[in-house]
Each structure stands twice: as C-alpha cells, then as structure tokens.
Amino acid sequence: MQEYVPSEIESKWQRHWEESGQFDPEMHPERPKFYMLTMLPYPSGDLHIGHWYAMAPSDAYARFLKMRGHEVFFPIGFDAFGLPAENAAIKHNIHPKTWTYQNIERMRGQLRTMGNMFAWKNEVVSCDPDYYKWSQWFFLRMLEMGLAYREYAPVDFCNHCQTTLAREQVWGEERLCERCENPVVKKELNQWKLRITNYVEELLDFSGLEWPEKVKAMQTNWIGRSEGVEFALKVAGHEDCAFRVFTTRPDTVFGMTFCVLAPEHGLVEQITTLKQREAVRAYREAAARKDEIERMAESREKDGVFTGACAINPMNGAEVPIWIADYVMASYGTGAIMAVPAHDERDFIFARKYGLPTPTVIVPEALRGAVPDGDSLEAVLTDKVGSVMVNSPGFDGLRWPQSFDAVATHMEREGFGERQVNYRIRDWLISRQRMWGTPIPVVYCNDCGMQPVPYEQLPVELPDDAQFKPTGESPLKHHQGFLQTTCPQCGGAAERETDTMDTFICSSWYYYGYLAPYWQHGETLSKESLPWDMETMRAWGPVDQYTGGIEHATMHLLYFRFYTKALADMGLLDFREPATRLFNQGTILGEDHEKMSKSRGNVVNPDDLVQRYGSDTVRMYLMFLGPWDAGAPWNPHGIEGASRFLRSVWALGTQEIPVGPSGDADAEQKVRRALHQTIKKVTDDLQHFRFNTAIAALMSFRNQLRSGGERIGSELREEAIRTLLLLLAPLAPHLTEELWQRCCPDSGSVHIQPWPEHDEALAADALVTLVVQVNGKLRDRLEVPTGMGREEVERLALESEKIQPHLSERSVRKVIVVPDRLVNIVV
RNA sequence: GCCCGGAUGGCGGAACUGGUAGACGCAAAGGACUUAAAAUCCUUCGACCCAACGGUCGUGCGGGUUCGAUUCCCGCUCCGGGCACCA
Incomplete structure (x- = not known):
C-alpha cells in the first residue's frame, strides 16, 4: 500500500482542474444555474485561517451542488483599493499599485492551495483601471439620475486615517472608525454622497430573500423607520415665524409644556430675546465645542437654555416656552421637538431640572377617570398600547391607535400638520481624502463650476508616479499632472476632484463584474455602453447563495442591495435584489478563545498547516469544528482527528482485502443499511450547511466499514468505498480525486460524477x-x-x-x- | 435602556416536529505491536454511591406544563453581538 502524501497529490489536481477548465461557467440549458458567491478578500498579502474558514465550506457547497446537477459559477477576485496599500507606500516607499499586485500574486498562490473550484478566468481586481472605469461610469449615471450629489455638511472624520467616513463606518457609542478603531470627529466639508435614502422603503422589504433574521433585523434597525406626525408651531409675537416638530406621539400633544430646538437650529438667533441672548450664545458655543472634543466623557445630563420666546400649541392655543438643548439632534427629524414631560423620560428629566409643569394627558386604560399625579421618573407613562387620552378636550377617552389617527387627521384638516415617516439612515457619504481609490470623475472649472468628466474620457486614471508624504495626505492634491485639466464645457483650465470613492463602491458591484470579463482595455466608453452582456447577466444573475461575515450587515450588505436597485433603474439588471440566500459564517478564534491577532500571538497560519497536513485535512477540520455559523476556537490537537480520518480513507481506498465477491449476509446487510443511511444524512446535512455532522456521519460509516470489513464481499466493499469517495468529494476534493482515478479511471473527475441517491427501503432498520x-x-x-x-x-x-x-x-x-x-x- | 443570539463532560460539539442526553472528534488512562519511538490497533472515559448487580444526580439558576423537558411556557443570572438622548 502506498502512503498518503497530500503534497504529492494536491498540487497535481489543482493544476489539472484549472487546466481542464472543468469549473469554468458554461451554460447548459438543461441544468439549473447556481451562482455561488463568497465575499472577496482584501489583498493584505497573507491568507488568514479566517479566509479558509469562509471559503473552504463555500467551496464544498459549490462542489456538492455541481454533483447534484447544477451548473455552478463560483468566482473569486480582489478588493484591491484601500488604505493599507498607502500606508505601505509611505513606510516602504513603494507605489500602492506595486504593493497591491505583489500581494495579489502571493494570495493567488495561497488561494490555489485551498483547491477551490474557483472560476479563475473570471477573476476581477478592483484597482484595475478596466474595472474602476465602470465604477466611474456608474457614478456618472447616478449623477445624471440625481442619485449622486455634493453637499456641504457636518461629516465624520477619522484623524488617524485622514479621511471622512460614511455613517455606517462609524461604530458604536464611542463612534470609532471602522478601519482603525480610533474615535472620529465632526467636520464641515463638501462631500459626495449617494442617495441610498431614495430606496429606503424597498430596502426594508426582504420578501423573497432567505437571509438570516439577524441581518434583516440589523438592517431594519439601521434604517430606523418611524411613523409620526410633523406639525408647525407659531412663535408668539412673531407673526411670520414658525418651526416644525416631528413626533411619533401626537396623542400626547395636549401635554406639551415646552419645546426644544437643537442648538444649531436655524431659528434660534431670530427668536431669542435680548435678555436671553448672552446665555443662548454661550450654550451654543459650548455645545459646538462639546461635539468636537469631549464626546467620550459626555454625560447624559440634560441641560439647556430658555430662548425667551414662546410657541403656540396649535391644538389648544396654549403658549409654551421654547428652549434650546443638546439632547435634541439637529440631524434627525426637524431638529426640534414638542416636549411632553409626563410621557417622555428625557423631557421629564429636563422639566424637573427647570421646574416646568408635567401634566398627565394619557392614563392606563384600567385607571380611566382617576388621573395619577405622575411626579416621578418611574411614573412616566410611555406605553402606547393600553393608554387612553385624558385632559385633551375633544379627544378624551381615545385609545391607541385611534388616538394617533384622530389627532393626525385633525392636524391635517386644520392644515398645520401631516403624517410623516422619518428614517435614521443617512445618505451614503462616498468621498475619501485618500489616493488609493477610484477617482471621482468630475472637474471644477472657475467659470462653469463642477463638470462631470465625459464618458468618452473614462477612466480617470490614478498616476503611477505619486509622491507619498509622511503626513498621510493624499498625493493627488499635489500631483500637477493629475490635478490640472481642461473643462469639458468651456475648454478652459480646470482642476480635478482629488477625493476618491469609498472602497465599498468597488464591492457594491463586483459580483456583476465577475460576469463581465469582456471589458476591453482601451475601449472608449459612452453613455450607451453596457458593462456586461445582458444575456449572460440574465442567465446567471442574481447570486443564488452568498456567504460572508456578519460584520458587513449594515455596510457592504446594505450598499450591495442599494447598487442592485440603482443598476436595475439604469436598465442594466432585470432583478432588484443581488442575492437570494445569505449565510453568515462565524469567526474562528485563537486557541485561547480570543479573537486572533498578531499582538495576542494566537494567529494560526494556514500555509504551515497545509504543508504539514495537506489542504484536505485543513478543510475537513475547519468544517468539523462545529456549526459553520457559530465559529469556534482553534484546537491545535484537534486537526489530528481530521488527519487520521483521511489517512484511514486512504487506507480503505488503497488496501487490497482478499475476499470473495460476496460475504456474510448479516454483515452485508448492516453495511448496506449504514451506507444508505449515510447517503441520506450527508445529503441532508450538506444541503443545510451542516458540514460538522456530515463529517461525523462519514466517520461513523468509516468505523462500521472497518469493523465489518473482512466479513463483506468485494462487490459491496467496492460499492461502499466508491460511495464514500463521492460523499467525501466536496469536502476533501484532492484525496477523493486521486482515489477515484485509481478505482474508476475511465469515468472522469470525481467532481463531475452524479451525487449518490439513497434507497429508503435499504436504509430502513429491521x-x-x-x-x-x-x-x-x-x-x-x-x-x-x-x-x-x-x-x-x-x-x-x-x-x-x-x-x-x-x-x-x-x-x-x-x-x-x-x-x-x-x-x-x-x- | 431596547433588539437579537448563546450557555450541554477536561475540550470542540451531537440530539429529527417533547421520547435512550453526551453522536463524532480531541485530550487523558490502560493494553497490543515494536529493541525503542512514531504511526496503527484494542479497551475505558459526566459526577457520586457500590465488591458487583445496580442505584442516585446531571444540559447556566428558580418555578411551571407534561406520562416524559437540553427541547415548550414564566421569572432570573452570566456571556457575545447590534442599536441608543432618534423625539
């Protein structure tokens, strides 16, 4: 018997599969298509065990489906723009392009050792001008459609990364930069944005999508839809002067005892009385400063200042004082609120502090008639359901939701308010003050203002001779060759935009890019150009199964849905959701159960493992660890089990056992039953990404085959081993291919064999x-x-x-x- | 504070719609083979009591429903993730 030496067989089959083109996508009308997609890697220069954990099970699933009769497309590429390349440029004086392509070259080699059925011919590299010219083309189309716009507004800025960020890329209450985890600051800047908010309602609709509930909840939460009423309040003594407030609780409007404007609200200056002017000015200044610096230490203490002016409650004509306070955000709703202290905890705390009245206007239905005092924070009633209106002339006794409707309808009829839906999500800020990204294709002319670069001039290419400064500032700002251009409108001198696009732009359409390998270098674009062949897109799109980490739930996965809808509106796609099914794999942790990091020294290097155990063993062990969505800590000894298993399969496949064609009837029946039960179990498990239990079933079958091995005949034995190889093929593709070629050399690759079917009668226990x-x-x-x-x-x-x-x-x-x-x- | 997950041997985990808790694997212990080691193979392996047969307890904690609960319901604890003066 020959020994199992993975290194000898793995590279051989990897080369063979790629050369034979057996995994290149081809349309066979008789086979159902399956677009299997795994999130593309950033070419950091080293393939991490996390990449293996994400991609090896994806590959197993793709291979399984191929054997089940699908025509499978499983592409790969590189998300190649981004900050690490610039940091390397500054540190090692190497152009980001050189650094990136060196890394890609290295990672291609590492990825190949995984033995995945990647369609390498369809690979995309997002920093290739032939790729990013289409990112620019989409941008120009969006500009024409009004989906892209430039705005001067407060934005989040990361000092460490020297760039602005999208709201999605600022994390948690500490407001940390998604990349470097340093706190961001606010800055007022002119920035490009994409109108993702145009699609909010559609983004909230997940019907037809088999996505994890968690991701749907996170996106829904992020979009933050709330239904309410927006209405106008006049300012007493200022006939021409009114402001609007948004509330989700119109049923409590009679309980308003004051109003609060955000310190930045436009009306503050106009309505503040002379007496209050100094206090208001001081508060606004303090608020502005607070926003800049002391964000972390910011207490939830509510304070504010009276403006001296009063607003008139349109429902009953009551005059209530107008305050300014920084617990009201300028960026949400109208930047102003009606305050109902008896039924809102924040308003109550504020009212208590400044001695403002807190009349009750809703009570629990059970208490109707007896109105409690409501003089403590605990007594603040915020429940909608089960509450009835009181002390609200004309509306008393109304229950939620009739109370909402009655007040809203009244306001609409009287013409001072209307129903309104508000969202928390903001438009996507895509400007980055970085060099290594897709240039935003616009120029600024002194005479004509902002002008889009004509389609025919795309791509706007990054210079190859950029000079990197240790300050981290984008070299584009100082690169005269890039900067100086002519205005497409008047032909006069103009300057290019030096901001580049968020790299999430590249990953917002790469899965369509995989299907467009015909981009031609030097091809002149026009508005009528097509980024892909429409027939090919119709045949393969959308993605049938997407897999990747949950960390992108409210970033990439939101942008990627938005892009599909925008591209569909451009007439380039005839579907509106990019991926029908989504699966989020978990995280592989270090031996110490902590997140892997160089500083902790708990990083597992897959290259070493492949060298020692072989790719198949690494794949098997990662899939065996536990449920794929759970992740698991790495156990350095555990891999021995996977290794032993594959060695024993090798032994079964290469050993000659001298037995006759038929054996002991009882033993044969047991083995045959186990065989069919295993087919059933493995098939079912693989369909549901339960790789761990599929492998356990295969191990059990191996155990049975070993213990009953001498008592069964050669015919059944061969059938059992052949079936075991087929069931194992998606999981351990190299070993099974090698053994398959030895036992059935005339039937072609094991990976194009039909998947075994189980026989229910044979699987039944006696x-x-x-x-x-x-x-x-x-x-x-x-x-x-x-x-x-x-x-x-x-x-x-x-x-x-x-x-x-x-x-x-x-x-x-x-x-x-x-x-x-x-x-x-x-x- | 709100919204999601999760908690099972020394470890990773398994258990279909309530029906043998701990599959499969790792580690450990004992044994076989070997001059020896590695590899391989065999046996044991939740806790406690017992010489043994066997028994009692046991799926984060406390209750409940049920003939029967890791699974369903109520109330907690701890861990992880998301959101958060969002009006």
Whole structure:
C-alpha cells in the first residue's frame, strides 16, 4: 500500500482542474444555474485561517451542488483599493499599485492551495483601471439620475486615517472608525454622497430573500423607520415665524409644556430675546465645542437654555416656552421637538431640572377617570398600547391607535400638520481624502463650476508616479499632472476632484463584474455602453447563495442591495435584489478563545498547516469544528482527528482485502443499511450547511466499514468505498480525486460524477431499540422488529424481567407507547 | 435602556416536529505491536454511591406544563453581538 502524501497529490489536481477548465461557467440549458458567491478578500498579502474558514465550506457547497446537477459559477477576485496599500507606500516607499499586485500574486498562490473550484478566468481586481472605469461610469449615471450629489455638511472624520467616513463606518457609542478603531470627529466639508435614502422603503422589504433574521433585523434597525406626525408651531409675537416638530406621539400633544430646538437650529438667533441672548450664545458655543472634543466623557445630563420666546400649541392655543438643548439632534427629524414631560423620560428629566409643569394627558386604560399625579421618573407613562387620552378636550377617552389617527387627521384638516415617516439612515457619504481609490470623475472649472468628466474620457486614471508624504495626505492634491485639466464645457483650465470613492463602491458591484470579463482595455466608453452582456447577466444573475461575515450587515450588505436597485433603474439588471440566500459564517478564534491577532500571538497560519497536513485535512477540520455559523476556537490537537480520518480513507481506498465477491449476509446487510443511511444524512446535512455532522456521519460509516470489513464481499466493499469517495468529494476534493482515478479511471473527475441517491427501503432498520421507562425513568431496553404493534410492545414491556421489580406492589395506571421509540409505564 | 443570539463532560460539539442526553472528534488512562519511538490497533472515559448487580444526580439558576423537558411556557443570572438622548 502506498502512503498518503497530500503534497504529492494536491498540487497535481489543482493544476489539472484549472487546466481542464472543468469549473469554468458554461451554460447548459438543461441544468439549473447556481451562482455561488463568497465575499472577496482584501489583498493584505497573507491568507488568514479566517479566509479558509469562509471559503473552504463555500467551496464544498459549490462542489456538492455541481454533483447534484447544477451548473455552478463560483468566482473569486480582489478588493484591491484601500488604505493599507498607502500606508505601505509611505513606510516602504513603494507605489500602492506595486504593493497591491505583489500581494495579489502571493494570495493567488495561497488561494490555489485551498483547491477551490474557483472560476479563475473570471477573476476581477478592483484597482484595475478596466474595472474602476465602470465604477466611474456608474457614478456618472447616478449623477445624471440625481442619485449622486455634493453637499456641504457636518461629516465624520477619522484623524488617524485622514479621511471622512460614511455613517455606517462609524461604530458604536464611542463612534470609532471602522478601519482603525480610533474615535472620529465632526467636520464641515463638501462631500459626495449617494442617495441610498431614495430606496429606503424597498430596502426594508426582504420578501423573497432567505437571509438570516439577524441581518434583516440589523438592517431594519439601521434604517430606523418611524411613523409620526410633523406639525408647525407659531412663535408668539412673531407673526411670520414658525418651526416644525416631528413626533411619533401626537396623542400626547395636549401635554406639551415646552419645546426644544437643537442648538444649531436655524431659528434660534431670530427668536431669542435680548435678555436671553448672552446665555443662548454661550450654550451654543459650548455645545459646538462639546461635539468636537469631549464626546467620550459626555454625560447624559440634560441641560439647556430658555430662548425667551414662546410657541403656540396649535391644538389648544396654549403658549409654551421654547428652549434650546443638546439632547435634541439637529440631524434627525426637524431638529426640534414638542416636549411632553409626563410621557417622555428625557423631557421629564429636563422639566424637573427647570421646574416646568408635567401634566398627565394619557392614563392606563384600567385607571380611566382617576388621573395619577405622575411626579416621578418611574411614573412616566410611555406605553402606547393600553393608554387612553385624558385632559385633551375633544379627544378624551381615545385609545391607541385611534388616538394617533384622530389627532393626525385633525392636524391635517386644520392644515398645520401631516403624517410623516422619518428614517435614521443617512445618505451614503462616498468621498475619501485618500489616493488609493477610484477617482471621482468630475472637474471644477472657475467659470462653469463642477463638470462631470465625459464618458468618452473614462477612466480617470490614478498616476503611477505619486509622491507619498509622511503626513498621510493624499498625493493627488499635489500631483500637477493629475490635478490640472481642461473643462469639458468651456475648454478652459480646470482642476480635478482629488477625493476618491469609498472602497465599498468597488464591492457594491463586483459580483456583476465577475460576469463581465469582456471589458476591453482601451475601449472608449459612452453613455450607451453596457458593462456586461445582458444575456449572460440574465442567465446567471442574481447570486443564488452568498456567504460572508456578519460584520458587513449594515455596510457592504446594505450598499450591495442599494447598487442592485440603482443598476436595475439604469436598465442594466432585470432583478432588484443581488442575492437570494445569505449565510453568515462565524469567526474562528485563537486557541485561547480570543479573537486572533498578531499582538495576542494566537494567529494560526494556514500555509504551515497545509504543508504539514495537506489542504484536505485543513478543510475537513475547519468544517468539523462545529456549526459553520457559530465559529469556534482553534484546537491545535484537534486537526489530528481530521488527519487520521483521511489517512484511514486512504487506507480503505488503497488496501487490497482478499475476499470473495460476496460475504456474510448479516454483515452485508448492516453495511448496506449504514451506507444508505449515510447517503441520506450527508445529503441532508450538506444541503443545510451542516458540514460538522456530515463529517461525523462519514466517520461513523468509516468505523462500521472497518469493523465489518473482512466479513463483506468485494462487490459491496467496492460499492461502499466508491460511495464514500463521492460523499467525501466536496469536502476533501484532492484525496477523493486521486482515489477515484485509481478505482474508476475511465469515468472522469470525481467532481463531475452524479451525487449518490439513497434507497429508503435499504436504509430502513429491521430492528429498533425500544426504551422502557417506569414513571419516565429508563429501566430497560428491548430489541424489537421495526413496526411492532402497540399491544405487543406493551405486553413485552410489562413482561420484562427488569421491569417486573418496579411494578410490584404498585398498580399500572397508564401505559404510553410511542411506536419504534419507547414505552412509558405510569404506576 | 431596547433588539437579537448563546450557555450541554477536561475540550470542540451531537440530539429529527417533547421520547435512550453526551453522536463524532480531541485530550487523558490502560493494553497490543515494536529493541525503542512514531504511526496503527484494542479497551475505558459526566459526577457520586457500590465488591458487583445496580442505584442516585446531571444540559447556566428558580418555578411551571407534561406520562416524559437540553427541547415548550414564566421569572432570573452570566456571556457575545447590534442599536441608543432618534423625539
């Protein structure tokens, strides 16, 4: 018997598969298509065990589907723009392009050792001008459609990365930069944005998508839809002066005892009285400063300043003081609120602090008639359901949601308010003050203003001779060759935009890019150009199964849905959702159960493991660790189990056992039954990404085959081994291919064989273990033929020697029989 | 504070729609083979009591429903993730 030496067979088959083109996408109309997609890697220069954990199971699934008769497309590429390349440029004086392509070259090699069925011919590299010219083309189309715009507004800026960020890329209450985890600051800047908010309602609709509930919840949460009423309040003594507030609780409007404007609100200056002017000015300044610096230490203490002016409650004409306070955000709703302290905890705290009244206007329905005082924070009633309006002339006694409707309708009829839906999500800020990204294709002319670069001039290419400064500032700002251009409108001198696009732009359409390998270098674009062949897109799109990490739930996965909708509106796609099914794999942790990081020294290097155990073993072990979506800590000894298993399969596949064509009938029946049960189990598990239990089933079958091995005939033995190889092929593609070629050299690759089918009759057990319980406690086990009748089962159980002692001196009250399962005797 | 997950042996985990808790693997212990080691193979392996047969307890904690609960319901604890003066 030859020994199992993975290194000898793995590279051989990797080369063979790629050269034979057996995994290149081809349309066979008789086969159902399957677009399998795994999130593309950033070319950091080293393939991490996390990449293996994400991609190896994806590959197993793709291979499984191919054997199940699908035509499978499983592409790969590189998300090649981004900051690390610039940092390397500054540190090592190497152009980001050189650094990136060197890394890609290295990672291609590492990825190939995984043995995935990647369609390498369709690879995309997002920093290739032939790729990013289309990112620019989409941008120009969006500009024409009004989906892209430039705005001067406060934005989040990361000092460490020297760039602005999208709201999605600022994390948590600490407001950390998604890349470097340093706190961001606010800055007022002119920035390009994409109108993702145009699609909010559609983005909230997940119908037809098989996505994890968690991701749907996170996106829904992020979009933050809330239904309410927006209405106008006049300022007393200023006939021409009014402001609007948004509320989700119009039913509490009679309880308004003051209003609050955000310190930045445009009306503040105009309405502040002379007496209050100094206090208001000081508060606004302090608020502006607070926003810049002391964000972390910011307490939730509510304070504010009276403006001296009053607003008129349009419902009852009551005059209420107008305050400014920084607990009201300028960026949400109208930047102003009606304050109802009896029914809002924040308003209550504020009212308490400044001695403002807190009248009750809704009460629990059960308490109707008796209006409680509501003089503590705990007594603040915020419940909608079960509350009724009181002290609200004309509306008393109304319950939610009629109370909402009645007030809203009244406001609409009287013409001072209307129903309104507000969202938390903001438009996508895509400007980055970085060099290594897609240039935003616009120029600024002194005479004509901002002008888009004509389609025919795309791509606007990054210079190859950029000078990087240690300050981290984008070299584009100082690169005269890039900067100086002519205005497409008047032909005069103009300057290019030096901001580049967020790299999430590249990953917002790469899965369509994979299908457009015909981009031609030097091809002149026009508005009528097509980024892909429409027939090919119709045939393959959308993605059938997408896999990747959950960390992109409210970033990439939101942008990627938005892009698909925008591209569909450009007439380039005839579907509106990019991926029908989504699966989020978990994270592989270090041996110490902590997140892997260089500083912790718990990083596992896959290259070393491949060298020592082979790719198949690494794949198998990662899939065996536990459920794919759970992730797991790495156990350096555990991989031995996967290694042993594959070695024993190798032994089974190469050993000659001198037996006749048929063997012991009883042993054969057992093995045959196990075989069909294993086919069933593995098929079902792989369909549901349960790689760990599929592997456990294969191991069990291996155990049975080993123990009964000498007593079965060569015919069944060969069938069993062939089937084992087929079932194992998606998981351990190299070893199975090698053994398959040895046993069935004429049938072609193991990976194009039809998947085995199980026979229900052969899989059925002849005998079952019947559990006998007395009062729910296990007392005996009986081996009985499958399908035994209730009466007989009951009789057998009662007669059992082990049961008898438990029945003495007690009377049987009831006997529960679950056929083929158990008998429970209640005494 | 709100919204999602999760908690099972020494470890990773398994258990279909309530029906044998701990599959499969790792580690450990004992044994076989070997001059020896590695590899391989066999046996044991939740806790406690018992010489043994066997028994009692046991799926984060406390209750409940049920003949029967890791699974369903109620109330907690701890861990992880998301959101958060969002009006």
